[in-house]
Amino acid sequence: MAVEPLSQKDVEQRLQELPGWTTDGDRISRTYSFEGHFPAAAMVIHIAQIQEELGHHSDLTLGYNTVGLSVNTHSVGGKVTGLDVELARRVEAIAPLHGARP
Numbered sequence: 001m002a003v004e005p006l007s008q009k010d011v012e013q014r015l016q017e018l019p020g021w022t023t024d025g026d027r028i029s030r031t032y033s034f035e036g037h038f039p040a041a042a043m044v045i046h047i048a049q050i051q052e053e054l055g056h057h058s059d060l061t062l063g064y065n066t067v068g069l070s071v072n073t074h075s076v077g078g079k080v081t082g083l084d085v086e087l088a089r090r091v092e093a094i095a096p097l098h099g100a101r102p
């Protein structure tokens with residue numbers, strides 16, 4: 001099935017179910033924070049595993065106790081699609097397992 005860019009309204013609607021995620025119109029992003037560096041690093045590895053499963057990859061950054069994701073779909077020219085939202089949902093589901101602060 002072809003991947004289509006979502007309208008800005010659709011993106012905003014879908015983000016209502018993903019608290020903490022924001023959009024600038026061309027991407028969706030979130031930063032998570034943790035008790036320290038190691039849990040943040042473990043979260044990065046877990047996200048990498050999910051991204052490989054989905055075949056869809058965010059710009060993923062590791063700080064001292066933070067993990068940042070920013071993602072759009074390159075194959076449609078850098079717009080937000082359902083693949084980006086699916087990745088965000090998958091990441092949200094594992095965040096509590098790593099002790100991410102709400």
Ligand SMILES: C[C@H](O)[C@H](O)[C@H]1CNC2=NC(N)=NC(=O)C2=N1
Binds near residue numbers: 058071073075
């Ligand atoms: C062949 C491979 O699945 C594609 O190049 C994937 C890889 N990961 C990707 N990630 C993102 N964010 N957008 C893409 O279009 C994309 N394409």
